Each structure stands twice: as C-alpha cells, then as structure tokens.
Amino acid sequence: MRTAQQILSEFAAYGACAEEAPKGESDVTVFLASLSSAWKEGEARPTHRKQPKAKHWWRSRVDPFADAWSVIEGWLIAEPGVSANELMDRLARMIPDAYAKKAQLRTLQRRVKAWRVERVKEMVLGSLRKHAATPTEA
Template sequence: MRDGARVHKVYFAPATPCDRLLAHDSVEPAIKEKLKAQFEGLDPVRLLQEMRTTQQILSDFAAHGVSTAEGPTDESDVAVFLASLSSAWKESEARPTHRKQPKAKHWWRSRVDPFADAWPLIEGWLVAEPSVPANVLMDRLAAMFPEAYASQEKLRTLQRRVKAWRAERVKELITGGLSKPAAIPAEA
C-alpha cells in the first residue's frame, strides 16, 4: 500500500505450504480433504528416522559399495531414536552424509629430497649420537658442505627427517623382530 512516497508493506501470517493450499479458494474441496488426511497421517519423528536410515544406507553404499538393507523398524527403535535426540547435539551433526571421508595419507614427496646424498652420513651421526639435535647436524653439514647447506632454510626438512628416523627406531625397539619377516634359511 502506498501513501505518497511512503510504502507500507502488508505480509501474510506465517503458514506452511500445506496450510496455504488449504486456505486457497481455487483448490477443490476433495483435494483439500486428501491433503488434510495425508497431513494428519504424517509422523515427523518417524520420517526423520527413515531419512537418516536411508542416508546411512546410501553413505555405506557410496563408501564401501555394500548395501546394508534394513527391514522395517518397530516402536522400540523409535523410542531409542527419540532418546538419542537429547544428546545428539553433543556429537555434532548426526547425518552420515556429513561425515568426512578419510583421505589417503600423503606419502609422496612433492620436492626433491635435499638430504638424499648426505643421508647416509647423517644416519651414521644419528646412530653414534641418537640424541643429537637436528640443528647441530645442520651445522655439521654446513661445515662439511658449505655450498649446499650453508643457509638454514633446509633445517625444518632435516628436523622432519630426523623425527621420522627416530620414530622408526622406537618402533623397531618396541616391536623387536615382529615387524620384519624372519629370514628363511637356504637348504643345502
């Protein structure tokens, strides 16, 4: 409605699409009765449970290629579902389509290893002195090969390599000979 330059907007009362159809004059009374009957037969909690079950089946099928078809649910399943709603907010999003799929671990190198040639020497130092810090190893390399390792820009890469080497040694200490297959003696 316009009053000079001022516009007054008039809004309808909030209503669902079903309520709007039922209130509209051009919809036939027989269709309105069918809509009312269908609306009264709906159970939003059961509908939500069916949607989540279907999402879980689709998610499993997409992730694993396996169909986990489930039969119809009984009332006890609905009771369990309703009981879980009170704590669902603590676990964040409950829908299976919102779970992050595990990514493949990044194992490949994106750059050439700057310590490929010097690693046997570094590993010898680590075997002799396992607790030596990586920055001391970097200083030793810079003293031996100043043209390649004079700057400290490769220090973080060396720290990562030393950390991985130490983790491997710890794993070998813990598992002992379990991780390596036993040598098969050659028959004479």
C-alpha cells in the first residue's frame, strides 16, 4: 500500500516519468523550501472551513403576539418582574383559542427578554442621551 502511495505521489509531483525526479534533494527539503511562498497561493490546510453565514434579521413567520403585545407590555410595565411563563398562562386564560397549547412560550420568553433589555438601556443610557441632546452653554 505504501509503495502504491509513493508511486502515486511521484506521478502527481513529477508527471508520467518518475525517473526524471530530482534525486539530489529530499522531499523534506523541497517541502521546507516551498513554505516561504505557500502563503501566496491561498489556503494551505487540506480542509478549509467556510465562513459562517450572517444571521438573517427578517422574520420567517408571522408574529404570534402581534395582536396581544400591547396587553403583554401593559402587564410588564405593571409588574416588571413577572415571568414569561406566568404571562403565557394569563394569555391562555384570556385567549384560549390562540394560546391554550402554550406552543409559543419560547418566543414569548425571547420577546420579554428583548423588552427588558430595552428598558434597561433606557434606564442606564436615558440620562446620558438626554444630557448629550441638550447643548452645553459655554
């Protein structure tokens, strides 16, 4: 097997006539000499990984909470510490046809998390934004 591999590698390196291969230099010497310019030819690794694709920002489904979000937001304003699970229970009691199975719980959790992040940004950066918006008197 190794002999066949050696013959194939010589054929790939030197063409059909393996006898014409330079015998004076070892394979290691040739390899080390080629390293100085290997970076110019591109990827030297045998397996090249593709760059990850950018995440898409558009929605692929209709928002299941589009009609009820104003009610949910009112609950969050009144009780900022309420869990998304409790909000889902309230929705299931209020609109059992749409939310009885609670299949959208994870989506609601993400929406509540994003809402809370925005409120924190407003609290922390709100005063900085107002201060930056007002012109300073010299």
